[in-house]
Amino acid sequence: xxxxxxxxxxxxxxxxxxxxxxxxxxxxxxxxxxxxxxxxxxxxxxxxxxxxxxxxxxxxxxxxxxxxxxxxxxxxxxxxxxxxxxxxxxxxxxxxxxxxxxxxxxxxxxxxxxxxxxxxxxxxxxxxxxxxxxxxxxxxxxxxxxxxxxxxxxxxxxxxxxxxxxxxxxxxxxxxxxxxxxxxxxxxxxxxxxxxxxxxxxxx
Amino acid sequence: xxxxxxxxxxxxxxxxxxxxxxxxxxxxxxxxxxxxxxxxxxxxxxxxxxxxxxxxxxxxxxxxxxxxxxxxxxxxxxxxxxxxxxxxxxxxxxxxxxxxxxxxxxxxxxxxxxxxxxxxxxxxxxxxxxxxxxxxxxxxxxxxxxxxxxxxxxxxxxxxxxxxxxxxxxxxxxxxxxxxxxxxxxxxxxxxxxxxxxxxxxxxxxxxxxxxxxxxxxxxxxxxxxxxxxxxxxxxxxxxxxxxxxxxxxxxxxxxxxxxxxxxxxxxxxxxxxxxxxxxxxxxxxxxxxxxxxxxxxxxxxxxxxxxxxxxxxxxxxxxxxxxxxxxxxxxxxxxxxxxxxxxxxxxxxxxxxxxxxxxxxxxxxxxxxxxxxxxxxxxxxxxxxxxxxxxxxxxxxxxxxxxxxxxxxxxxxxxxxxxxxxxxxxxxxxxxxxxxxxxxxxxxxxxxxxxxxxxxxxxxxxxxxxxxxxxxxxxxxxxxxxxxxxxxxxxxxxxxxxxxxxxxxxxxxxxxxxxxxxxxxxxxxxxxxxxxxxxxxxxxxxxxxxxxxxxxxxxxxxxxxxxxxxxxxxxxxxxxxxxxxxxxxxxxxxxxxxxxxxxxxxxxxxxxxxxxxxxxxxxxxxxxxxxxxxxxxxxxxxxxxxxxxxxxxxxxxxxxxxxxxxxxxxxxxxxxxxxxxxxxxxxxxxxxxxxxxxxxxxxxxxxxxxxxxxxxxxxxxxxxxxxxxxxxxxxxxxxxxxxxxxxxxxxxxxxxxxxxxxxxxxxxxxxxxxxx
Numbered sequence: 001x002x003x004x005x006x007x008x009x010x011x012x013x014x015x016x017x018x019x020x021x022x023x024x025x026x027x028x029x030x031x032x033x034x035x036x037x038x039x040x041x042x043x044x045x046x047x048x049x050x051x052x053x054x055x056x057x058x059x060x061x062x063x064x065x066x067x068x069x070x071x072x073x074x075x076x077x078x079x080x081x082x083x084x085x086x087x088x089x090x091x092x093x094x095x096x097x098x099x100x101x102x103x104x105x106x107x108x109x110x111x112x113x114x115x116x117x118x119x120x121x122x123x124x125x126x127x128x129x130x131x132x133x134x135x136x137x138x139x140x141x142x143x144x145x146x147x148x149x150x151x152x153x154x155x156x157x158x159x160x161x162x163x164x165x166x167x168x169x170x171x172x173x174x175x176x177x178x179x180x181x182x183x184x185x186x187x188x189x190x191x192x193x194x195x196x197x198x199x200x201x202x203x204x
Numbered sequence: 205x206x207x208x209x210x211x212x213x214x215x216x217x218x219x220x221x222x223x224x225x226x227x228x229x230x231x232x233x234x235x236x237x238x239x240x241x242x243x244x245x246x247x248x249x250x251x252x253x254x255x256x257x258x259x260x261x262x263x264x265x266x267x268x269x270x271x272x273x274x275x276x277x278x279x280x281x282x283x284x285x286x287x288x289x290x291x292x293x294x295x296x297x298x299x300x301x302x303x304x305x306x307x308x309x310x311x312x313x314x315x316x317x318x319x320x321x322x323x324x325x326x327x328x329x330x331x332x333x334x335x336x337x338x339x340x341x342x343x344x345x346x347x348x349x350x351x352x353x354x355x356x357x358x359x360x361x362x363x364x365x366x367x368x369x370x371x372x373x374x375x376x377x378x379x380x381x382x383x384x385x386x387x388x389x390x391x392x393x394x395x396x397x398x399x400x401x402x403x404x405x406x407x408x409x410x411x412x413x414x415x416x417x418x419x420x421x422x423x424x425x426x427x428x429x430x431x432x433x434x435x436x437x438x439x440x441x442x443x444x445x446x447x448x449x450x451x452x453x454x455x456x457x458x459x460x461x462x463x464x465x466x467x468x469x470x471x472x473x474x475x476x477x478x479x480x481x482x483x484x485x486x487x488x489x490x491x492x493x494x495x496x497x498x499x500x501x502x503x504x505x506x507x508x509x510x511x512x513x514x515x516x517x518x519x520x521x522x523x524x525x526x527x528x529x530x531x532x533x534x535x536x537x538x539x540x541x542x543x544x545x546x547x548x549x550x551x552x553x554x555x556x557x558x559x560x561x562x563x564x565x566x567x568x569x570x571x572x573x574x575x576x577x578x579x580x581x582x583x584x585x586x587x588x589x590x591x592x593x594x595x596x597x598x599x600x601x602x603x604x605x606x607x608x609x610x611x612x613x614x615x616x617x618x619x620x621x622x623x624x625x626x627x628x629x630x631x632x633x634x635x636x637x638x639x640x641x642x643x644x645x646x647x648x649x650x651x652x653x654x655x656x657x658x659x660x661x662x663x664x665x666x667x668x669x670x671x672x673x674x675x676x677x678x679x680x681x682x683x684x685x686x687x688x689x690x691x692x693x694x695x696x697x698x699x700x701x702x703x704x705x706x707x708x709x710x711x712x713x714x715x716x717x718x719x720x721x722x723x724x725x726x727x728x729x730x731x732x733x734x735x736x737x738x739x740x741x742x743x744x745x746x747x748x749x750x751x752x753x754x755x756x757x758x759x760x761x762x763x764x765x766x767x768x769x770x771x772x773x774x775x776x777x778x779x780x781x782x783x784x785x786x787x788x789x790x791x792x793x794x795x796x797x798x799x800x801x802x803x804x805x806x807x808x809x810x811x812x813x814x815x816x817x818x819x820x821x822x823x824x825x826x827x828x829x830x831x832x833x834x835x836x837x838x839x840x841x842x843x844x845x846x847x848x849x850x851x852x853x854x855x856x857x858x859x860x861x862x863x864x865x866x867x868x869x870x871x872x873x874x875x876x877x878x879x880x881x882x883x884x885x886x887x888x889x890x891x892x893x894x895x896x897x898x899x900x901x902x903x904x905x906x907x908x909x910x911x912x913x914x915x916x917x918x919x920x921x922x923x924x925x926x927x928x929x930x931x932x933x934x935x936x937x938x939x940x941x942x943x944x945x946x947x948x949x950x951x952x953x954x955x956x957x958x959x960x961x962x963x964x965x966x967x968x969x970x971x972x973x974x975x976x977x
Binding site: 062069093 | 338340341343344345346347348349350352355356377378379742743744745747
């Protein structure tokens with residue numbers, strides 16, 4: 001025995017102290033809340049910006065190279081969302097509940113359509129809902145939701161629960177960090193996809 | 205004695221044969237269309253064809269209510285699918301499916317013949333370039349997945365263009381994928397039955413199946429209700445109403461008459477004896493109508509029972525003159541000349557209905573004439589033989605003579621009543637004549653309201669405005685339709701009409717199709733143009749081979765006609781919009797939401813398009829009704845004249861003619877005023893009933909003015925008259941309670957008329973010679 005009894009006693013006392021300290025520390029500074037879909041969606045809502053610039057690339061089996069459009073996403077409380085394409089042509093989609101106003105300068109069209117009539121639009125609309133309104137319950141009703149990664153670097157995968165042909169979407173994949181979405185990829189059943197990259201802090 | 209039994213035996217035999225024929229031969233119909241005339245002009249014939257078999261007549265409007273929108277939508281989808289499977293319908297629409305897969309394939313295959321945008325310039329390098337750039341936009345849009353699969357075969361977007369042109373007939377608003385009312389409280393469906401709308405039996409089966417299908421919907425919440433409307437639903441309702449009413453009206457009327465006779469004469473034998481001419485008359489009437497028209501209408505049967513109230517006059521006249529001194533055969537011989545004159549005038553009145561040219565009235569007229577004549581003959585020849593030799597009805601109260609004599613003191617009330625009536629007619633707010641055909645419909649008000657509401661929500665055409673395009677051949681009609689297409693579109697743009705359904709929208713004429721084929725370029729030219737147009741665009745190479753092949757095939761594709769679409773939903777639509785009638789081809793163009801009829805009529809005339817005419821069906825049908833009414837009025841007047849002449853000859857005196865004619869004519873004016881004051885306008889059927897009133901009135905006046913002797917005899921005559929008229933008023937009073945407008949009109953007019961006739965005849969009767977004093 002090298003240290004003898006008093007020392008052993010002291011070490012035990014210190015380690016007890018340390019242990020006690022760590023317990024006390026844990027009590028004071030709780031570990032971060034579990035990283036869940038609810039938490040992410042709440043965070044997205046909290047850190048949402050009223051407007052963001054985007055660039056969207058469409059990949060199709062009919063095409064030899066992706067088509068690129070640029071524009072702005074806007075959110076007007078309480079629940080109006082807008083996707084405005086500014087380049088290479090001007091086109092607008094304004095989403096309010098189940099109705100979508102579609103306006104195209106080039107085609108000379110301005111009309112309101114119902115999501116019920118165009119189930120194909122639903123994927124696109126849901127993607128925006130998820131990133132803006134924070135309604136995780138509604139989101140999980142329609143999609144099987146898988147969250148991976150960390151709060152710093154996460155991916156959110158949405159797959160439609162109903163596979164009976166109503167939905168033309170295969171999956172929607174979000175990537176991001178904290179409450180900011182970096183990209184939204186929508187893949188349709190036939191393999192075509194569009195990838196939207198969002199730029200935060202863009203002017204209004 | 206032997207002769208007596210011989211007569212009774214013969215009658216029994218004839219009656220047995222008659223009853224056997226009635227049960228085996230007589231066909232009872234209840235369809236209102238069976239009572240409508242053929243129409244005298246081409247337009248009227250077209251109108252009636254449309255009413256009988258046209259597309260509007262086969263339309264059934266359905267609604268599901270009593271649940272959350274989501275539940276309603278689910279029920280509507282399931283219900284629509286199951287209804288389509290029943291095979292009762294050419295088409296069931298609920299918004300969930302606009303065109304069947306079969307239809308879509310046929311349209312896609314025929315896109316270069318059907319598209320309005322095909323011109324020689326449509327496939328130039330510039331046009332192709334523009335089209336291809338638009339397709340790139342489409343691919344960038346969120347709707348890309350919808351459009352994508354048509355792009356390789358149809359880069360110029362003809363197929364979607366056709367669908368867009370056709371969807372000009374916008375349906376009701378959609379919610380949750382199906383048609384719903386604005387407040388989302390009702391899911392709306394529309395179906396076209398294969399059976400004609402006025403085929404009540406077939407429609408009843410269809411509706412029963414619809415209800416069963418609805419009840420059997422899997423997982424249907426109990427709160428869901430089904431609403432149905434449309435001409436087919438109405439014809440079933442009408443048929444049921446008529447059948448039920450005819451039954452209870454007959455039962456009520458016969459019970460009342462028999463009870464009243466029993467109470468008046470306190471003799472079961474007398475009631476049974478009266479039944480002999482009554483039953484014979486009704487059987488004869490049914491057989492006569494059935495053998496002439498091939499069927500008897502429910503409404504005629506309902507009216508037939510009123511014959512009870514007229515025909516029973518004959519035996520009552522006989523019984524009221526029967527006393528201890530005279531045997532039945534002697535009495536009938538004595539009163540026969542007066543009775544004969546009464547029968548003759550009544551028959552003249554009714555036979556004029558045969559000339560009205562309106563099947564409904566002709567049936568009533570024939571029924572009445574055959575029934576009356578038979579009953580009178582039976583009263584003359586059979587009834588006396590059946591009366592037991594010692595049969596004497598009970599004494600009548602003698603006080604009746606002086607009581608009725610009091611009536612003549614009130615003589616001046618008659619002109620007073622006539623003047624009052626004339627003023628009432630002149631100052632009344634109620635129009636004198638009924639010109640709206642719809643007012644004759646026995647459909648309940650609630651039913652009509654529901655129909656209007658569903659029609660408005662569905663934007664379904666109703667039977668009121670049509671454009672008619674005529675020609676020698678289908679091709680003629682299609683070319684004429686194409687010629688007015690742009691003008692129709694202008695009418696819609698300017699809001700004069702909300703929408704239209706023109707056959708040329710769906711099916712171009714052969715000439716147009718051939719012109720389009722001529723405009724399609726040869727493959728080598730198209731290939732070069734496409735190549736040039738594709739320069740710099742990121743489309744995959746060889747992507748448009750299906751397009752090149754489709755154009756090449758379309759250049760020699762056989763042209764389309766009405767038969768190409770046979771058996772598809774579209775084919776049904778075409779068959780309803782374009783058809784052959786009496787060697788000519790006709791396209792009907794139902795118009796929706798006509799805002800300004802005079803301007804529309806003016807505009808269509810202004811086009812000066814050959815064979816194209818605007819028909820305001822409501823105005824036209826009302827015109828039809830008015831024409832028949834005017835004819836009936838003329839016939840009534842002529843009938844009156846003939847009756848007057850017959851009377852003058854029969855009575856051998858013009859002096860007696862006045863007291864006989866005057867009460868009846870005064871009664872007519874007063875009745876017209878009464879009907880008007882009650883808030884009803886005179887229709888064809890009121891007018892026709894005037895004839896009946898004339899016949900009844902004359903009968904009363906003849907017996908009131910019959911010269912006869914002793915006070916006892918006079919008392920019997922007057923008592924008999926009172927009984928006769930009371931039964932008549934009872935029977936027609938029952939009829940006036942009917943909810944079927946035709947029967948109500950007849951009942952009300954005749955009940956009021958016979959009362960006035962009796963009262964006025966009594967007031968204006970010649971004073972008795974002072975024999976009683």
